[in-house]
Amino acid sequence: MSVNSFGRVLRFSTWGESHGPAIGALVDGCPPALTLSEADIQPWLDKRRPGQSRFTTQRREPDEVRILSGTFEGRTTGTPVSLMIDNVDQRSKDYSEVSQAYRPGHADYTYDAKYGLRDWRGGGRSSARETAARVAAGAVARLIIPDVNISAYVVEIGGDAVDPMSFDNAAIDANPFFCPDPIAAARWEGLVDNARKAGSSLGAVVECVATGVPAGWGAPVYGKLDADLAAAMMSINAAKGVEIGDGFAAARLSGEANADEMRAGPDGRPVFLSNHAGGILGGISSGQPVLLRVAFKPTSSILTPRRTIDRDGNETEILTKGRHDPCVGIRGVPVVEAMMALVLADHKLLHRAQCGDG
Numbered sequence: 001m002s003v004n005s006f007g008r009v010l011r012f013s014t015w016g017e018s019h020g021p022a023i024g025a026l027v028d029g030c031p032p033a034l035t036l037s038e039a040d041i042q043p044w045l046d047k048r049r050p051g052q053s054r055f056t057t058q059r060r061e062p063d064e065v066r067i068l069s070g071t072f073e074g075r076t077t078g079t080p081v082s083l084m085i086d087n088v089d090q091r092s093k094d095y096s097e098v099s100q101a102y103r104p105g106h107a108d109y110t111y112d113a114k115y116g117l118r119d120w121r122g123g124g125r126s127s128a129r130e131t132a133a134r135v136a137a138g139a140v141a142r143l144i145i146p147d148v149n150i151s152a153y154v155v156e157i158g159g160d161a162v163d164p165m166s167f168d169n170a171a172i173d174a175n176p177f178f179c180p181d182p183i184a185a186a187r188w189e190g191l192v193d194n195a196r197k198a199g200s201s202l203g204a205v206v207e208c209v210a211t212g213v214p215a216g217w218g219a220p221v222y223g224k225l226d227a228d229l230a231a232a233m234m235s236i237n238a239a240k241g242v243e244i245g246d247g248f249a250a251a252r253l254s255g256e257a258n259a260d261e262m263r264a265g266p267d268g269r270p271v272f273l274s275n276h277a278g279g280i281l282g283g284i285s286s287g288q289p290v291l292l293r294v295a296f297k298p299t300s301s302i303l304t305p306r307r308t309i310d311r312d313g314n315e316t317e318i319l320t321k322g323r324h325d326p327c328v329g330i331r332g333v334p335v336v337e338a339m340m341a342l343v344l345a346d347h348k349l350l351h352r353a354q355c356g357d358g
Contacts, residue, residue, distance in 0.1 A: 006232065007342060009349040010141060014133040016087075018122030024084040025133040027140045029349065030070065032078035034143045041065045041083070041139040048135050048334040062088065065136050076143075083136045087129070101310040101318045105300035112311065123301075128237040128328060131335040138338025141345035148212040148344055152336045153178045155293070157188050157327055158195070158202035178333040196326040199303025199319070204329025207293045208336045210344060213279065215269075215287035216355070217347040224283025225290075225347055232339040233294045238328045241295035245278025260288075290344070294336055296329035 005013040009029045016023030045063045063085055070081030099120040102108040107126035111118040118124060142150070153172045155162045162181035171182045177192075179185035195202045218225030230242045243249075250258050253276070260277055262270035272288050279290035301320035308318050325331060 006235065007346045009353060010144065010342065010346040012134075012137040012342060014130055014137070016130065016133065017119050017124045018087070018127030018129040019119070019124070020087060022084050022086045023130060023133050024068075024082065025137040027070070027081040027083070027137050030076050030078070030081050030140055031144060031349075032076055034076040035074060036067070036071050036076050036081070036140065036143060037074055038065055038067055040143070041067075041136050044135050044139045044142075044334055044338065045085070045132060048132060048331055063132055076140075081140055083133065083140075085132055085136065097318060098320065101316055102308050103300055103318060103320055104306045104308050105297070126237070128325075128331070131237060131332075131338075134236075134342075135334050135338045138334075138341045141338070141341040144345040145212075145341065145348055148210055148341075150208065150210045150337050150340050150344075152206055152208035152333045152340070153180045154204050154329060154333060155180070155207045156205035157329070158191050158204075160184065160187060160191060161205075177330055192326050201299035201302050201325070202327045203298045204296045204327050204332070205293055206296065206329055206332050206336050207291070208340050210279075210290040210340055213285045213287070213290050213344060215285055217344065217351050218280065218284040219350070219354075220283055223350070224280075225285055225343070226278070226280045226283060226292075228343050228347070229290075229292055229340065232343045233292065233336065236294065236296075236332060236335050236339065238296045238299070238332070239294050240297045243278075243293045244280060245291055246276045247278075247293065250276055260286075285347075290340075292340075294332070296327075296332050299325050299328045 004015065005011055011029050012025055012027045014025045042065060045065055049063045066084045068082040068084055070076055070079050098108065106123065108118065108120065111126060122129065151172070154177050157177065162179060162184040166181040166183055168180055168182065171185070172178050172180050175182065175185040177185050177188050179188065192202060226244045229244065233239055233242045246253070258276050260275060261273040263273065265271040269287065272286070275288045275291065277286065278292060279286055279288040301324040303319050305317045305319045307315070309315055
């Protein structure tokens with residue numbers, strides 16, 4: 001049974017561990033004749049790359065991707081696209097204590113309980129290092145949906161949220177938090193700095209919107225687009241909640257307030273007067289922007305001592321040495337974008353297989 005793969009027609013698998021020689025992804029089902037080179041993938045990896053500010057882990061990884069298969073003369077061949085990223089800045093000695101005791105909030109205990117052994121170097125397979133491979137795979141998926149624009153950004157850190165009235169698209173890439181509110185970004189500098197200096201961490205909420213998604217992607221009941229998006233987002237390290245559209249806030253609305261009313265558009269298609277549903281109705285895209293939010297927990301690897309037990313059941317305390325994100329949700333932004341792209345590309349191909357291009 002494979003538990004390292006995702007998707008139906010466009011299916012990708014990731015491999016590798018945090019402190020192994022390399023990590024990578026295998027993308028299968030990619031259509032042929034798409035222009036693809038390392039240069040098409042690298043900008044997305046650079047967006048996720050660690051060590052770019054004091055607000056992220058200082059692990060120095062260039063994250064340079066290599067395409068090992070699936071292309072010829074700069075175009076995809078229709079065969080599996082294999083992608084590899086070397087690990088070059090591991091410090092396994094920082095995790096010597098983790099080899100014996102479990103970090104609270106991390107996957108140390110559960111991996112041991114399931115497999116009877118675990119790679120404790122940086123968390124092994126449970127490390128967020130794995131998400132670099134997803135970002136590389138997501139870059140391939142974007143080529144399949146060229147008319148879809150995907151943008152993610154942080155809307156909350158440590159309980160401090162952006163002001164929707166101050167939303168500025170141009171600000172997202174102008175600060176280290178991918179924050180659309182410059183005033184909130186200025187506040188977050190002190191917030192994250194204080195957590196980092198205290199040896200602690202903060203949670204975050206990432207919002208993602210995809211525009212240009214046509215009506216009709218997705219399927220009823222067990223192939224719902226929003227269900228696959230939720231599964232994709234919940235598979236990201238440290239993700240603990242997903243909302244589609246208004247999400248939980250919809251439960252506090254009346255039926256008439258929640259209804260996305262429609263009027264006739266000039267082309268005969270509906271014009272929606274609101275988007276409480278997040279662009280998905282009955283599991284099928286409505287043609288509106290597809291919108292979701294992902295809640296990321298605070299980074300589990302912290303310098304503040306926490307009570308735990310060791311592998312023999314003895315009570316002890318542990319603090320995690322090494323280099324860690326004081327807010328893992330910040331670098332979660334390009335990962336959320338990648339998973340959105342992978343799901344949408346898969347559903348485009350699924351729709352084409354059943355209904356054709358019309």
